[in-house]
Amino acid sequence: MWKTLARNLGTRPPAIDAPDLEPAHLAELAARLDQAARKRLGRSLAIREVDAGSCNGCELEIHALNNPVYDLERFGLRFVAAPRHADVLLVTGPVTANMREALERTYAATPDPKWVVAVGDCAGDGGLFSGSYAVVGGVSAVIPVDLHIRGCPPSPVELLRGLLALVDMNSRKG
Amino acid sequence: MGDDTDLLSFFAGCDRAAQRPWPRYRLSEGQWLDLATHLTIADWTLLGLWGDGDEVHVALSDAQSGEMAVASLRCRDRRFPSLASVRLGALRLERAVRDLFGLSAEGSEDVRPWLDHGQWPERHPLAAAPAAAGTSRRATDYAFLPAKGEGLHQIPVGPVHAGIIEPGHFRFHCNGEAVVRLEARLGYVHKGTESLMAGKPVAAAAKLAGRLSGDSTVATALAFARAVEAATATEPPPRAVWLRALMAELERVANHLGDIGAICNDAAFVFMQSEMTVLRERVLQVAGAAFGHRLMMDRVIPGGVAHDLAGESAAGIAALTRELRPHFAKLMAIYDGKPSLIDRTVATGVVRPDLVRRFAAGGFVGRASGRAFDARKRPGYAPYDALDFAVPVLSDGDVHSRLMIRAKEIEASLGLIEQILARLPAGAIATPIPPTAGEGLALVEGFRGDILAWVALAADGTVRRGHLRDPSWFQWPLLEVAIEGNIVADFPLCNKSFNCSYSGHDL
Numbered sequence: 001m002w003k004t005l006a007r008n009l010g011t012r013p014p015a016i017d018a019p020d021l022e023p024a025h026l027a028e029l030a031a032r033l034d035q036a037a038r039k040r041l042g043r044s045l046a047i048r049e050v051d052a053g054s055c056n057g058c059e060l061e062i063h064a065l066n067n068p069v070y071d072l073e074r075f076g077l078r079f080v081a082a083p084r085h086a087d088v089l090l091v092t093g094p095v096t097a098n099m100r101e102a103l104e105r106t107y108a109a110t111p112d113p114k115w116v117v118a119v120g121d122c123a124g125d126g127g128l129f130s131g132s133y134a135v136v137g138g139v140s141a142v143i144p145v146d147l148h149i150r151g152c153p154p155s156p157v158e159l160l161r162g163l164l165a166l167v168d169m170n171s172r173k174g
Numbered sequence: 175m176g177d178d179t180d181l182l183s184f185f186a187g188c189d190r191a192a193q194r195p196w197p198r199y200r201l202s203e204g205q206w207l208d209l210a211t212h213l214t215i216a217d218w219t220l221l222g223l224w225g226d227g228d229e230v231h232v233a234l235s236d237a238q239s240g241e242m243a244v245a246s247l248r249c250r251d252r253r254f255p256s257l258a259s260v261r262l263g264a265l266r267l268e269r270a271v272r273d274l275f276g277l278s279a280e281g282s283e284d285v286r287p288w289l290d291h292g293q294w295p296e297r298h299p300l301a302a303a304p305a306a307a308g309t310s311r312r313a314t315d316y317a318f319l320p321a322k323g324e325g326l327h328q329i330p331v332g333p334v335h336a337g338i339i340e341p342g343h344f345r346f347h348c349n350g351e352a353v354v355r356l357e358a359r360l361g362y363v364h365k366g367t368e369s370l371m372a373g374k375p376v377a378a379a380a381k382l383a384g385r386l387s388g389d390s391t392v393a394t395a396l397a398f399a400r401a402v403e404a405a406t407a408t409e410p411p412p413r414a415v416w417l418r419a420l421m422a423e424l425e426r427v428a429n430h431l432g433d434i435g436a437i438c439n440d441a442a443f444v445f446m447q448s449e450m451t452v453l454r455e456r457v458l459q460v461a462g463a464a465f466g467h468r469l470m471m472d473r474v475i476p477g478g479v480a481h482d483l484a485g486e487s488a489a490g491i492a493a494l495t496r497e498l499r500p501h502f503a504k505l506m507a508i509y510d511g512k513p514s515l516i517d518r519t520v521a522t523g524v525v526r527p528d529l530v531r532r533f534a535a536g537g538f539v540g541r542a543s544g545r546a547f548d549a550r551k552r553p554g555y556a557p558y559d560a561l562d563f564a565v566p567v568l569s570d571g572d573v574h575s576r577l578m579i580r581a582k583e584i585e586a587s588l589g590l591i592e593q594i595l596a597r598l599p600a601g602a603i604a605t606p607i608p609p610t611a612g613e614g615l616a617l618v619e620g621f622r623g624d625i626l627a628w629v630a631l632a633a634d635g636t637v638r639r640g641h642l643r644d645p646s647w648f649q650w651p652l653l654e655v656a657i658e659g660n661i662v663a664d665f666p667l668c669n670k671s672f673n674c675s676y677s678g679h680d681l
Contacts, residue, residue: 001445001508014452049338053363055677056340057388057469063338063432064458067451081336097293098362099341101313102333128381132366133299153388155468 015071018164019157025147025165032115032146043171044076047163048086048110052103052139053129054093058120058153062090065163070156077163083109088166092119094126094135095142107143115146117162120153127152181218181236181243184209191246193613194404198231198244206247206255213260219534219547220261221617222626222643223268225275227302230254231641232264233615233626240552244615244628249277256282263533263648270681274300274368286317289361289680300369321347321355329662333362337666340676344665351661356654364680371640376402376476376607376629379637383627384471386642387678392418392425393620394642394678395474397627400555401640402476405614405631406607412599414478415556420491420594421461421470421479422620423587427498428457429621430580430587433673437577438509440666441518449505453498460494463487478604492595495588506581519574523656523668526571535648537623538579539672543571549619560597563590573671609635620645622675644678 049062065072066079080086083106095103107116118139121127125138139145149162188199201209209232213220221233221242228249235242247254256279258265268279269288276298278285290297292311296304326347333341343359367386371379383398384391396418403410410418435450462468464487473481509515525535527544534540536547548565550558566582568575611633618625623645632638653672657665 001512004449004504004508005445050334051340051363053365054340055365055385055388055391056675057385057391057471059338059340060389060432060469064451064455066338067455068448069452069455079338083334093363094365096363096365097295098291098313098364099333100293102341102362106334128385129365129367129370132370133294133296134364134366134369152471153469155462 013071014068015074016069016157018075019161021165021168022161025149025162026169028147029165029169043167045087045167045170046078046080046085047088047090048080048083048106049090050092050103050106052091052093052099052123052142053096053135054120054122058092058123061153061156061159062092062119064156065159070160072160072163075164075167077167083107084111086110087114089114089116089143090119091116091139091143092123094122094129094132095137095139097134097136100136100142103139103142115166116143117166118145118148119159121150122152124148124150179212179216180239181234181241182239184212184216185243185245188245191613193244193615194407196242196244196615198246198613198615200246200248203247203250203255206245209245210255210257210260213257220257220263221534221624222628222641223257223264223271224628224641224643225271225277225300226630226639226641227275228252228277230271230277231628232257233628235553235617242553242615242617252276253278253280255280258282258284261534262651266651267643267647274298276301276305289364291361299366316359318345318357318359319355323349323354325349326354342676346662346665348662351663353657353660353662353665356657356665358650358654360650360676361680363677365677367681368640368642371637374637376631376635376637379640380475381472383640383642384474386681387644387675388469388471389429390425390620390622390625390644390675390678391469391471392421392474393618394625394627394644395472396422397616397618397620397625398629398640398642399474399476400616400618401614401627401629402607402631403614404616405612405629406610406635407612408477408605408607410478411602411605413601414603416594416598417479417483417603418474419557419561420483420591420598421465421473422618423590423594424457424461424491425470426587426621427584427591428454428461430584431457431502433670434577434580436673437519437573437667437670438515440670441515443512443515446505446509453501456494456498460487460490463490475604477607478602480604482603483598488595488598491591495591499585499588502581502584509577516574518664518667519577519671520572521570522573522664523660523671524570524572525652525656527569529652529655530571533648533652535623535652536619536645537621537649538576538583539649539652540623541565541567542575542579544569547624549617549624553617555616555618557594561590561593573667576671607635622646622673622678623649642681644675646674646676646679649674650679
């Protein structure tokens with residue numbers, strides 16, 4: 001293990017460069033984020049992930065954000081274990097009827113100011129699962145959404161783009 | 175009847191339906207009761223149990239002959255005799271059948287709702303005539319099995335968990351640090367997948383199958399595709415068959431790498447998690463370059479595959495196996511050389527072999543507890559019959575064994591990938607599915623274990639009824655056993671060593 005660690009110290013980290021920001025994400029956020037909230041939170045955001053009915057595909061790629069290749073923490077973003085510690089709820093899935101209350105309660109337990117990022121096509125409008133008796137719809141059918149990152153599932157780079165747009169908008173002045 | 179009666183001769187006198195490749199029999203209630211009785215002595219495995227209108231189907235396999243069959247009973251008065259007392263794995267499946275179809279398992283010891291949390295606009299949504307929702311039930315109302323004794327306390331966990339994982343509720347009864355009883359409550363991510371499949375063309379239904387459990391998208395789509403192909407007597411082109419196996423093995427390697435890292439992480443050995451996630455990322459990047467999607471979603475379709483191996487990517491996959499093998503071996507040597515880590519995994523979360531057999535738990539859960547079953551070997555399917563690979567089996571049934579099964583399977587899968595690349599046939603990658611009625615059954619080995627798919631097609635070729643049984647159905651109950659007597663702090667470790675699917679189970 002020490003050999004591996006020593007070798008890792010001598011080589012370039014596997015982390016990729018930060019991807020370019022998506023103008024569409026910035027526009028979506030500009031319309032939503034209020035100035036006061038931006039000022040208070042700054043560039044460091046705590047994220048609470050909530051699976052509200054996903055197939056687990058989005059979770060796999062969200063997980064990948066923590067690996068040394070995408071290394072989310074270097075951008076000031078980190079996943080936390082409780083909504084009470086979170087600034088951002090990252091919500092996946094079509095919201096199932098059975099998860100609706102849990103999502104509402106998680107949102108209520110997150111202190112203001114807070115943002116909601118919906119992840120994946122299903123989180124937009126229910127995706128392939130819309131119309132089911134067991135599905136309420138997209139995330140915005142239950143709680144207000146500030147940014148939607150599309151994809152089935154979105155790749156880690158696409159997720160990074162969306163989350164960095166959030167940090168970027170948040171740290172802008174004026 | 176002796177206990178050496180083979181499965182198909184047992185059903186010899188029953189009315190036979192046109193299901194392929196294995197037969198389906200329509201039983202009278204008397205014959206169903208005979209079956210229940212015979213199951214007490216027969217060494218037959220229950221592979222699945224599901225509803226269909228006012229019928230209930232049970233899939234069985236005969237370990238001796240390798241044969242499979244489905245037995246069906248048309249329920250009078252919306253009841254059928256429960257099989258849970260003779261096959262424990264049927265218990266939760268029967269509860270799901272009642273929630274979805276309103277068909278009750280008579281004689282079952284557990285009649286609590288399972289997937290239905292009282293939040294749907296109607297009851298029995300898959301029944302021909304769903305019932306009105308009735309008086310509203312709170313989502314949190316559920317009668318957990320009690321544990322009584324001095325000093326016992328409860329710890330409720332979920333459905334929203336601390337990690338980036340799927341939702342489910344775990345109710346612990348503890349005596350100090352020790353877990354006296356764990357009971358899981360699932361169904362939170364029930365999406366009504368099977369109701370959405372009904373009436374859809376097979377191509378659209380295949381997309382839903384590929385999203386039953388995102389981590390098993392290749393294997394589940396493959397099980398569904400094989401069931402459709404069986405129903406329509408379609409033979410996918412040889413190149414497609416081999417490309418499917420290539421994708422399935424890449425999926426297995428990627429998931430096992432992630433699991434090994436995550437298990438070590440839950441024993442506070444973050445180094446391994448970090449290294450394993452880099453390897454997993456490499457596999458996903460290569461898969462993405464080769465098939466145009468990192469998880470290879472929607473690449474397996476009924477009739478073949480949707481994406482041929484792109485340009486240079488065969489060389490890329492070959493380079494991946496060359497790079498992965500020594501790197502992975504080095505990491506496993508590190509695992510092996512860390513007594514403080516092994517101390518956490520050895521003798522933790524033990525599942526006894528007899529329980530694994532009784533539940534017919536597959537995958538690493540079964541194979542770590544002495545159950546050698548692997549659907550790639552038996553019933554077996556192409557191209558695995560032409561490939562050389564070993565199925566590792568251990569018997570200690572602890573977290574360490576489940577981790578080691580994964581490690582050995584990664585090595586085996588890398589070997590399979592190399593064999594597939596060396597022998598990949600040329601030619602077409604898909605053949606059209608004729609619009610015709612039929613019934614098909616398939617069993618496919620995903621990374622987690624055997625996935626059962628059953629499909630009934632209408633005359634216009636659309637799906638009349640599709641059913642998918644994730645391996646987790648028979649593994650979740652064993653997690654409750656594995657944690658008994660362990661400390662609460664070892665639950666994440668045990669849970670990760672199972673890594674059951676919530677979405678796959680919840681449907």
